[in-house]
Amino acid sequence: MNFWQESLRLARYDLPHADRPSGGLEIALKTEIMFFVQLVLRCLPYETRDWEISLSRSRNHYRILKETHLIDPHDTKFSQDPELNNPLTSIEQNPWNTFFEDNDLRDIIGKDVSRTFPEIEFFQNLNIRQTMADILLVYAKEHPFANYRQGMHEILAPLIFVINLDNEAFQHAKENDELKMLTVEEEDILNCLFCKEYLEQDSYNLFCAVMLEVSRWYEEPTHSETPKQHITKEPYMRVQDSVPSSRLMEDLVDIGNLLQETDPTLAKHLSSLDIPPQLYGMFVQSFFFHFKQMFLFRRWLRLLFGREIPLHDLLFLWDVLLIDRPISPLAKCIFVSLLVQIRHLLLTSDYGGCLQYLMRYPPIADIDSFVKLARHYRNPKKNAKPMMKSNNFSHITIAGSSHPNRTQRPQRPLVVSERKKDDLESPPTILALAPVLQKMKNTIRDRSNTVSVPSSPRRSAEILTTPKKNDNWAKEVQMMEEQVSTLQTRLNEQDMMCCQISKALEICAEDVRNAKSNDQCESLAQHLLELSKTLVSIKTVPVVPSPPRNGKNNVDFKQRVCPSKFGIYLLSAKSTKWST
Amino acid sequence: MLVLLIGDFNLPHRSANISPKFRKLLVPNKMQHVLCTGNLCSRETYDYLRTLSSDVHVVKGEFDDEMLKYPDTKVVTVGQFRIGVCHGHQIIPWGDSRMLELLARQLDVDILVTGNTYECSAVEKSGRFFVDPGSATGSFSVNKTGPVTPSFALLDVQADNVVTYLYRLIDDAVKVDRIIYKKSKST
Numbered sequence A: 001m002n003f004w005q006e007s008l009r010l011a012r013y014d015l016p017h018a019d020r021p022s023g024g025l026e027i028a029l030k031t032e033i034m035f036f037v038q039l040v041l042r043c044l045p046y047e048t049r050d051w052e053i054s055l056s057r058s059r060n061h062y063r064i065l066k067e068t069h070l071i072d073p074h075d076t077k078f079s080q081d082p083e084l085n086n087p088l089t090s091i092e093q094n095p096w097n098t099f100f101e102d103n104d105l106r107d108i109i110g111k112d113v114s115r116t117f118p119e120i121e122f123f124q125n126l127n128i129r130q131t132m133a134d135i136l137l138v139y140a141k142e143h144p145f146a147n148y149r150q151g152m153h154e155i156l157a158p159l160i161f162v163i164n165l166d167n168e169a170f171q172h173a174k175e176n177d178e179l180k181m182l183t184v185e186e187e188d189i190l191n192c193l194f195c196k197e198y199l200e201q202d203s204y205n206l207f208c209a210v211m212l213e214v215s216r217w218y219e220e221p222t223h224s225e226t227p228k229q230h231i232t233k234e235p236y237m238r239v240q241d242s243v244p245s246s247r248l249m250e251d252l253v254d255i256g257n258l259l260q261e262t263d264p265t266l267a268k269h270l271s272s273l274d275i276p277p278q279l280y281g282m283f284v285q286s287f288f289f290h291f292k293q294m295f296l297f298r299r300w301l302r303l304l305f306g307r308e309i310p311l312h313d314l315l316f317l318w319d320v321l322l323i324d325r326p327i328s329p330l331a332k333c334i335f336v337s338l339l340v341q342i343r344h345l346l347l348t349s350d351y352g353g354c355l356q357y358l359m360r361y362p363p364i365a366d367i368d369s370f371v372k373l374a375r376h377y378r379n380p381k382k383n384a385k386p387m388m389k390s391n392n393f394s395h396i397t398i399a400g401s402s403h404p405n406r407t408q409r410p411q412r413p414l415v416v417s418e419r420k421k422d423d424l425e426s427p428p429t430i431l432a433l434a435p436v437l438q439k440m441k442n443t444i445r446d447r448s449n450t451v452s453v454p455s456s457p458r459r460s461a462e463i464l465t466t467p468k469k470n471d472n473w474a475k476e477v478q479m480m481e482e483q484v485s486t487l488q489t490r491l492n493e494q495d496m497m498c499c500q501i502s503k504a505l506e507i508c509a510e511d512v513r514n515a516k517s518n519d520q521c522e523s524l525a526q527h528l529l530e531l532s533k534t535l536v537s538i539k540t541v542p543v544v545p546s547p548p549r550n551g552k553n554n555v556d557f558k559q560r561v562c563p564s565k566f567g568i569y570l571l572s573a574k575s576t577k578w579s580t
Numbered sequence B: 001m002l003v004l005l006i007g008d009f010n011l012p013h014r015s016a017n018i019s020p021k022f023r024k025l026l027v028p029n030k031m032q033h034v035l036c037t038g039n040l041c042s043r044e045t046y047d048y049l050r051t052l053s054s055d056v057h058v059v060k061g062e063f064d065d066e067m068l069k070y071p072d073t074k075v076v077t078v079g080q081f082r083i084g085v086c087h088g089h090q091i092i093p094w095g096d097s098r099m100l101e102l103l104a105r106q107l108d109v110d111i112l113v114t115g116n117t118y119e120c121s122a123v124e125k126s127g128r129f130f131v132d133p134g135s136a137t138g139s140f141s142v143n144k145t146g147p148v149t150p151s152f153a154l155l156d157v158q159a160d161n162v163v164t165y166l167y168r169l170i171d172d173a174v175k176v177d178r179i180i181y182k183k184s185k186s187t
Helices: A003-017 A021-028 A032-043 A048-069 A095-114 A126-142 A152-175 A184-193 A196-218 A225-232 A247-262 A264-272 A296-302 A311-323 A328-341 A343-348 A351-359 A367-378 A404-408 A414-423 A430-447 A457-465 A472-515 A519-538 A551-579 B020-025 B043-052 B097-107
Strands: B002-006 B033-036 B055-058 B073-078 B081-086 B111-114 B121-125 B128-132 B151-157 B161-170 B173-182
Touching: A048 A126, A048 A184, A048 A196, A095 A126, A095 A152, A126 A152, A126 A196, A152 A196, A247 A264, A247 A328, A264 A328, A264 A343, A328 A343, A328 A367, A343 A351, A472 A519, B020 B161, B020 B173, B033 B043, B033 B073, B033 B081, B043 B055, B073 B097, B081 B097, B097 B111, B097 B128, B121 B161, B121 B173, B128 B151, B128 B161
Parallel strands: B002 B033, B033 B055, B081 B111, B111 B128
Antiparallel strands: B002 B151, B073 B081, B121 B128, B151 B161, B161 B173
């Protein structure tokens, strides 16, 4: 079926039921166009036939808003009497007054907009910048309670980018005659939907829809409370001890609790370093009320992770986020999984190192498994935890430059830190293995003096995995790495097969039991059930010599033991090499 | 883009202060440039202009301190317009329109701002625009009989035209006039 036709159909039928997360997700992730369509959903009625009307209505609405809020004193609609309409007089009717009032806001917005995604050419376009500034200004004027806060431009930027992308894709398809299969009616609707002239209008409407979800994090704490709080603040009271004053703070406290649940080790480590989630979201303790600092944790929430993740992956992440409305629970989970992702880095670094890693989050190599992890935290029963490998390029920042921590990372004795962590009963992920590999790689790279500054994350991945010539070490390590991963996959496959077979057997036993109720059948069913049980317990035999009988524990046990086993194996291999 | 044209203060020699009505109009953060036609006569006047905008251009009037080394003429480009500033006491005969045109051609400017006549005016002649902001304090002038009307001018520079607002203080009330100048296609 034609792609465009399909997207129309999907928009109509499937996405409204996107509550079924798996189905909606798969569809939405197919391409970015879905992002647009499904976002528009809130702005568009259910019936595609009504789209045209509603689109023109919302576009008109924006035009009117723009006229009322973006005042041009030269406009002829104002009184042309120079006594009333001149730049300096402060009479009420003077349009110049509002013009000057907006000037400050316009300045701030202009500054922020010019800093949006400097590495992407699209945002260097002056027209686009002007458009963005206009949208933000209109939004600020239209929603005085939210106003403009720093960071909103980073939410708008991906939206406008995607809409533009979709428009261009549609134009391209039109030129290539890919729309023949569509009916005239459908084509009209699409034509209306993807109209270049209305980029600004559509962006504004989408932006408003997204802001509905996000604006809670932009709220200022209520002014009546906060000064009092500052007065009652006791000496030596830490930021995290005080009562949360805004919804942003409440959410941050929630995140802290969630982290405590999912990864107590990491939470303990962070709190021992005095980095609670709300620390940086809070006002820096100063008696000047307006002197505030917006730091990383608040930054993460506010920008919807825009700073921590490259744009392409970001679009994907947003898709996932926006399907699962209201977005705040999932956002919290993503927050936690961002932390868990780099737990091996965080656990091995000191205060300064931690802050560096948090401020300049290392790029995520595989966004897919990351999203799966987040969804696992969101709903552990429905979504399986993905197999985690080291997923971040720890040595570079998003911009591609060398990560500051690279040079100053403390080189602790490997075995000790690894053992310690194992003793602390790290959660059942393969992540426990990651630091070992990472460190070995690093030491090898350092030893052979091949540390080069990679220009892009992708290229760096190649550099990371392809060892330098004559470097037996690197080769060996890589081979082991591959072995580990193949073994892991094989294990997984076997696991799955065993589970399925045992399930089938159980069903079979059930059927047999239901069909006839004589003793022979009963014994047959018993036999089948036993068979399935043994299957479940057998499945880990190749790796772990003596698995416990219980099937459920078994899985945990396997996941916990295998990585560290391999880790130790690798370690011993390494130490023998060192001695030679 | 707003450009304030102001000059011939003669503070403190001939006047005590700028009228409070004018002071109320002239507030910071509105105009981007200030072009002064000279005769500030004191450091304080210059400081006052600096409070209105960070970009202040001053040319030399006949009563300004020689030590300050203000230039005789200055050309400032705002948007697509070249604006020349000169006090005008160097142009003889004073205020002669043909001599002013000559100067405008010499400087190759679209708008020529001169003072020294102590009378506010804005006229377009042969494709160029001549503005005289007059005296901001309404101080006494040697070539005028009778009282002088305090005045200044404000240019609103847009893409292809300039709207000039002339502010005059008549009978202790501010009168505003507007003159629009469009840049001709040939220049």
